Amino acid sequence: MKSVISNSLKLTLTVLFISSLSFTACSNKEEELNRFLNKIETQYENIAIDLGEAYWNFYSAEGEADLKTPKDKFYNLLINDTLNTLIETWYPKRAEIKDSMLTRRVEKWHDVLLSAKVEYNAEILELRNDLEKMLEMSNKEDETENDLEAKMLKLIELRNKKSIELGYDNYVHLSFETNGLGYKWFLNFIEEMDNSTINAYKALIEEAKTNQSVEQFGQRNAYQFIGQFYGNSSPSELNIEDNIELVKISLNNIGINYTELPAILVEEKLPAGIGGQGLMIDVPNDFRAVMTLGMDASVWMHEMGHGLHGLFNSINNPILEGYEWIPGNANPSFAEGMAETITWFTRNTEWQKKYSNLNEEQILKRKETVKKYAPAFIRFHIFNFLKETELYLHPEKSYEEIQTELAKKYLFIETEEIRTQGLENIIYVSYPLYLQNYLIADMVASQIHKTLETEFGKDYAFNNEVGAYLTKYFYSTGEYYNWNDRLKHGTGSELDVKAYIDFYQIK
Numbered sequence: 485m486k487s488v489i490s491n492s493l494k495l496t497l498t499v500l501f502i503s504s505l506s507f508t509a510c511s512n513k514e515e516e517l518n519r520f521l522n523k524i525e526t527q528y529e530n531i532a533i534d535l536g537e538a539y540w541n542f543y544s545a546e547g548e549a550d551l552k553t554p555k556d557k558f559y560n561l562l563i564n565d566t567l568n569t570l571i572e573t574w575y576p577k578r579a580e581i582k583d584s585m586l587t588r589r590v591e592k593w594h595d596v597l598l599s600a601k602v603e604y605n606a607e608i609l610e611l612r613n614d615l616e617k618m619l620e621m622s623n624k625e626d627e628t629e630n631d632l633e634a635k636m637l638k639l640i641e642l643r644n645k646k647s648i649e650l651g652y653d654n655y656v657h658l659s660f661e662t663n664g665l666g667y668k669w670f671l672n673f674i675e676e677m678d679n680s681t682i683n684a685y686k687a688l689i690e691e692a693k694t695n696q697s698v699e700q701f702g703q704r705n706a707y708q709f710i711g712q713f714y715g716n717s718s719p720s721e722l723n724i725e726d727n728i729e730l731v732k733i734s735l736n737n738i739g740i741n742y743t744e745l746p747a748i749l750v751e752e753k754l755p756a757g758i759g760g761q762g763l764m765i766d767v768p769n770d771f772r773a774v775m776t777l778g779m780d781a782s783v784w785m786h787e788m789g790h791g792l793h794g795l796f797n798s799i800n801n802p803i804l805e806g807y808e809w810i811p812g813n814a815n816p817s818f819a820e821g822m823a824e825t826i827t828w829f830t831r832n833t834e835w836q837k838k839y840s841n842l843n844e845e846q847i848l849k850r851k852e853t854v855k856k857y858a859p860a861f862i863r864f865h866i867f868n869f870l871k872e873t874e875l876y877l878h879p880e881k882s883y884e885e886i887q888t889e890l891a892k893k894y895l896f897i898e899t900e901e902i903r904t905q906g907l908e909n910i911i912y913v914s915y916p917l918y919l920q921n922y923l924i925a926d927m928v929a930s931q932i933h934k935t936l937e938t939e940f941g942k943d944y945a946f947n948n949e950v951g952a953y954l955t956k957y958f959y960s961t962g963e964y965y966n967w968n969d970r971l972k973h974g975t976g977s978e979l980d981v982k983a984y985i986d987f988y989q990i991k
């Protein structure tokens with residue numbers, strides 16, 4: 485109690501002190517901060533564009549992919565002393581800044597610099613580059629694999645070590661501090677999702693046991709559930725074969741003219757192992773996506789969703805445009821939510837009636853199957869992302885132990901033969917602690933589509949005002965608002981876990 489009083493007294497004194505200073509002194513300092521950040525952000529954006537171009541070459545094989553030069557430039561920019569000192573000084577007193585845009589920039593820079601202290605630490609960056617190269621090669625020898633595993637463990641250890649040095653319990657705590665979700669939120673989220681799906685999931689197991697005379701519920705049975713979910717939610721029997729054409733038509737239906745956008749979608753045969761990628765190279769002026777042959781239409785819609793999110797961003801400030809290259813800049817769960825919101829048009833009944841050969845009865849039957857297996861989908865996601873977080877939270881456990889424990893806890897696998905995966909996962913290297921974003925994205929998309937139906941009626945997938953609606957509430961302001969505020973502005977509430985559970989009618 486005592487310390488609280490003395491703290492608040494200190495605060496009052498500080499406030500009095502500051503307000504007794506002249507206003508101009510304060511605003512001059514703000515102007516100085518603004519000018520310095522403008523300069524740094526111009527550099528930041530140029531490097532982001534270079535890195536985007538390099539990744540484009542990496543995926544499309546259009547040219548030589550030099551990832552190293554822009555990464556080195558980022559490194560030099562992010563360790564800039566003046567920048568770090570300024571943000572450290574302003575961040576605690578950001579509430580005093582009069583220009584709310586500047587306040588938000590300080591917050592974003594704080595997150596970017598904090599996460600860069602880990603990801604752009606010289607030793608970690610080198611190990612990451614090393615691992616990215618190793619994972620790119622196919623036909624690994626056994627020896628390389630051992631080496632890979634040791635290096636992966638080293639990367640995890642270093643990320644934890646660096647986070648502890650920065651005052652966090654471990655890397656998970658630091659990462660959730662900078663990704664916009666918060667660790668406490670994350671824990672509550674898992675608990676709520678677990679509790680809401682446990683009964684329905686157990687009922688699925690019982691049903692499988694009875695109908696398929698399964699004695700002990702195994703991993704293969706669980707994966708069959710997930711297969712049912714995906715098999716019935718991804719578009720089927722489409723009557724337009726060209727995926728790019730389908731994207732263009734779907735956008736046109738909601739009032740977005742693809743041909744006027746600075747966007748390129750290409751389909752071409754890519755080297756083995758590369759499915760494709762959408763890249764927001766220059767926000768809001770240049771979006772490109774390349775996919776290998778035969779990718780699902782929903783994947784194209786997903787990537788185009790990322791594109792729209794960037795192309796209709798009119799905030800015109802590099803750090804608030806939310807480039808994806810440095811963790812902490814954009815909110816990745818919201819970004820994935822924007823991508824899935826476009827994918828979800830392919831799940832819309834009216835859309836399917838028009839663009840697939842399925843009749844209404846078949847469409848509804850598929851939807852029922854999706855709902856039935858949704859608890860398995862949700863629990864599989866929890867299993868999948870916790871597999872990675874546990875590596876950081878429990879470095880004393882082996883990856884095998886972690887997977888076995890989680891398979892029992894979330895998937896209720898009863899057999900002892902649980903096939904586990906190795907650590908060699910490029911996502912763990914390049915996009916650490918990213919996987920929960922895909923579950924949150926499904927929730928974001930479901931919430932937005934529910935609102936669209938309420939606002940524009942059941943034919944909303946063919947209403948040409950929908951594009952403008954998405955732009956106004958979700959694309960235009962970039963990272964200026966917190967992700968949950970963006971959802972609130974556009975749908976009337978923050979991320980609503982209960983509504984999501986209701987959407988799939990999970991009981």
Ligand SMILES: [Zn+2]
Nearest residue numbers: 786790820823
């Ligand atoms: Zn995505």
